[in-house]
Amino acid sequence: MSDELVHAIADMREEEALELVKEMVKSGVEPMVILGAARDAMAVVGQRFEEGRYFLPELLLSGEILSQITDILKPELAKQPEIKRHGKVLIGTVKGDIHDIGKNIVTFMLDVNGFEVLDLGVDVSPDKFVEAIRDFRPQVIGLSGFLTLAFDTMKETIKAIETAGLRDGVKIMIGGGQVSEEIRKYAGADAYGRDAMAGVSLARKWVGAE
Amino acid sequence: MEKQLSPDEKREALWQGLLSPKDPQGNELQFESPEAQKAYRESLLRFRAAIQMEKLPDRVPVTIFPSWFPWLNAGMTAQEAMYDYEKCAAAFKQFVLEFQPDVHWGAVMPGPGRFYEIVDYKLYSWPGHGVAPENSYQCNEGEYMLADEYDALIQDPSGYFSNVYLPRVFGALGGFRMLPFLPGILEMYGVALNFIPFGLPPVQGTYQALFEAGGEALKWVMAMGGADFELATKGFPTILGGFTKAPFDVVGDTLRGTKEIMLDIYRRPKKLLEAMEALTPLMIRMGVGASQATGKPLIFIPLHKGADGFLSDEQFQKFYWPTLKEVILGLVEAGCIPFPAAEGGYASRLEHVKDLPRGKTLWMIDQTDMARAKETLGQNACLFGNVPSDMLNVGTPQEVREYVKKLIDVAGKGGGLIVGNGSFFDQARPENVKAVVDSAKEYGVYK
Numbered sequence: 001m002s003d004e005l006v007h008a009i010a011d012m013r014e015e016e017a018l019e020l021v022k023e024m025v026k027s028g029v030e031p032m033v034i035l036g037a038a039r040d041a042m043a044v045v046g047q048r049f050e051e052g053r054y055f056l057p058e059l060l061l062s063g064e065i066l067s068q069i070t071d072i073l074k075p076e077l078a079k080q081p082e083i084k085r086h087g088k089v090l091i092g093t094v095k096g097d098i099h100d101i102g103k104n105i106v107t108f109m110l111d112v113n114g115f116e117v118l119d120l121g122v123d124v125s126p127d128k129f130v131e132a133i134r135d136f137r138p139q140v141i142g143l144s145g146f147l148t149l150a151f152d153t154m155k156e157t158i159k160a161i162e163t164a165g166l167r168d169g170v171k172i173m174i175g176g177g178q179v180s181e182e183i184r185k186y187a188g189a190d191a192y193g194r195d196a197m198a199g200v201s202l203a204r205k206w207v208g209a210e
Numbered sequence: 211m212e213k214q215l216s217p218d219e220k221r222e223a224l225w226q227g228l229l230s231p232k233d234p235q236g237n238e239l240q241f242e243s244p245e246a247q248k249a250y251r252e253s254l255l256r257f258r259a260a261i262q263m264e265k266l267p268d269r270v271p272v273t274i275f276p277s278w279f280p281w282l283n284a285g286m287t288a289q290e291a292m293y294d295y296e297k298c299a300a301a302f303k304q305f306v307l308e309f310q311p312d313v314h315w316g317a318v319m320p321g322p323g324r325f326y327e328i329v330d331y332k333l334y335s336w337p338g339h340g341v342a343p344e345n346s347y348q349c350n351e352g353e354y355m356l357a358d359e360y361d362a363l364i365q366d367p368s369g370y371f372s373n374v375y376l377p378r379v380f381g382a383l384g385g386f387r388m389l390p391f392l393p394g395i396l397e398m399y400g401v402a403l404n405f406i407p408f409g410l411p412p413v414q415g416t417y418q419a420l421f422e423a424g425g426e427a428l429k430w431v432m433a434m435g436g437a438d439f440e441l442a443t444k445g446f447p448t449i450l451g452g453f454t455k456a457p458f459d460v461v462g463d464t465l466r467g468t469k470e471i472m473l474d475i476y477r478r479p480k481k482l483l484e485a486m487e488a489l490t491p492l493m494i495r496m497g498v499g500a501s502q503a504t505g506k507p508l509i510f511i512p513l514h515k516g517a518d519g520f521l522s523d524e525q526f527q528k529f530y531w532p533t534l535k536e537v538i539l540g541l542v543e544a545g546c547i548p549f550p551a552a553e554g555g556y557a558s559r560l561e562h563v564k565d566l567p568r569g570k571t572l573w574m575i576d577q578t579d580m581a582r583a584k585e586t587l588g589q590n591a592c593l594f595g596n597v598p599s600d601m602l603n604v605g606t607p608q609e610v611r612e613y614v615k616k617l618i619d620v621a622g623k624g625g626g627l628i629v630g631n632g633s634f635f636d637q638a639r640p641e642n643v644k645a646v647v648d649s650a651k652e653y654g655v656y657k
Binding site for chain 1: 335340341342344345346348350351468469472473475476477519520521522525577598599600601603604605633635636637638
């Protein structure tokens with residue numbers, strides 16, 4: 001049934017996937033096995049996205065399916081040990097900008113791809129980023145911004161991280177709207193990504209995950 | 211009976227109206243100088259030739275269509291631009307006079323701050339109301355229309371807007387929830403019952419707020435219109451008649467929201483398609499009405515959720531393009547010039563959108579290769595763009611000049627090109643913006 005579940009999720013058959021999960025729970029399948037299948041399906045979705053076969057509707061729908069599955073499994077999952085994560089990513093939309101759709105999709109894709117993600121939300125000041133780096137100790141930082149004002153606040157944020165003496169320990173990626181290689185150089189980031197999977201690839205590369 | 215004008219005759223009548231401008235009293239416009247009069251006329255003819263693609267203009271037209279740049283560059287905060295209408299208009303005039311684009315797009319971008327307060331607009335955060343004074347207003351995305359409300363929208367879009375949607379996005383319009391069902395107002399028997407809501411305090415309160423809001427909007431539009439008039443006397447026309455939207459973006463931007471519309475593609479595709487079909491004639495009406503009210507032919511259509519990366523090609527062809535195409539063709543039929551702005555990348559869509567009537571539309575191009583755009587869409591439509599925002603921000607005037615020169619080489623052949631920015635920018639180095647205009651004037655002369 002696990003294989004069927006992988007296909008149902010990967011092919012966007014929402015109702016069928018949820019029915020399958022309920023049946024599996026009823027017939028005593030371990031929740032970690034079900035969740036494992038769901039994660040396998042998400043890997044397929046991510047791959048199809050990278051191949052240009054899937055787009056936002058599929059990323060968002062698979063996310064919805066996954067969160068409904070997690071809800072079904074929640075009572076069982078509470079008894080399980082935490083799964084191992086590849087690494088930590090701190091993410092947020094920089095000061096002055098309150099756009100969050102792109103950032104939320106990146107956060108979600110990082111999460112399902114095995115990263116522990118702390119999302120600081122929108123309009124996040126440089127100080128808040130610095131403080132969160134000290135507390136959360138991420139290996140990777142993602143700065144998001146949609147408006148042209150974000151070019152300067154990304155730069156300010158990275159400067160503040162440098163001033164705090166924290167720049168050497170982290171890799172910084174930026175993305176959103178009009179962000180480009182030129183803006184990466186301007187802001188002093190390590191890389192920029194065009195879409196959510198580019199963010200996942202960068203984070204994977206930086207923490208040395210497969 | 212008066213003879214029905216053909217679409218081309220209607221369009222030409224709008225151009226002729228622009229070419230013989232009037233002052234606010236309805237008299238012939240007095241230009242500041244013969245040079246200003248000449249520049250005004252030549253700019254319009256240059257734009258008309260570029261858009262119609264019949265004969266070559268004297269040179270490639272150039273314009274800057276910014277978002278908040280004119281006000282930030284004047285040293286104002288966004289908050290000042292939204293609350294001080296005179297200062298807002300003055301800064302915009304200064305921007306046009308300093309940067310000298312062939313045509314301008316009006317000073318309406320900031321909008322009247324006090325008006326948004328009166329109506330308690332929830333859909334956006336603006337300076338002092340959720341964003342800092344120096345920053346632009348930004349949309350608060352949400353599910354303002356619920357999934358089970360598709361039928362209500364489809365059956366009666368105006369009723370849905372007045373009684374359900376508007377009270378959700380305007381805090382002061384709560385009384386609209388009680389408005390009567392207008393098609394029920396039919397005959398003597400029972401007619402008065404329909405009017406009871408207007409006797410009730412919540413509805414009366416809403417109307418009080420509306421009177422105040424209307425007065426504020428009027429005050430603001432007079433100031434902005436004054437700027438247009440003064441700029442015309444100095445030789446700078448505006449050709450923007452109003453705006454409308456792609457039905458997919460109407461649903462996806464401010465009704466269902468990005469996430470929900472993407473899910474609806476799978477969960478309720480039929481309802482989504484039906485809703486867009488219901489909205490299509492209304493979006494045509496919106497554009498045509500604005501053009502008639504202002505006497506200007508261009509109808510701006512900002513394109514959002516059909517760009518590269520948002521939808522698959524198949525989804526674009528099924529959900530995004532058919533109703534947008536209908537809106538575009540409906541506007542053309544009414545004598546308007548649809549002006550879609552393909553924000554973001556549009557490379558994968560060029561093949562689908564290219565078959566439009568030749569010389570009837572203007573397309574703003576952002577992060578799409580202009581050579582490719584010229585070979586496809588550009589065979590039938592005038593292209594406007596596409597100096598990138600990142601270059602305007604962190605590049606140099608020399609880089610901008612080289613970019614514009616190359617742009618004219620690859621996309622200017624045979625006309626059908628207007629040089630300008632690719633996307634709506636707030637921050638930029640002024641010398642880079644100036645370089646866009648100057649280099650287009652220098653390199654763009656057709657021999």
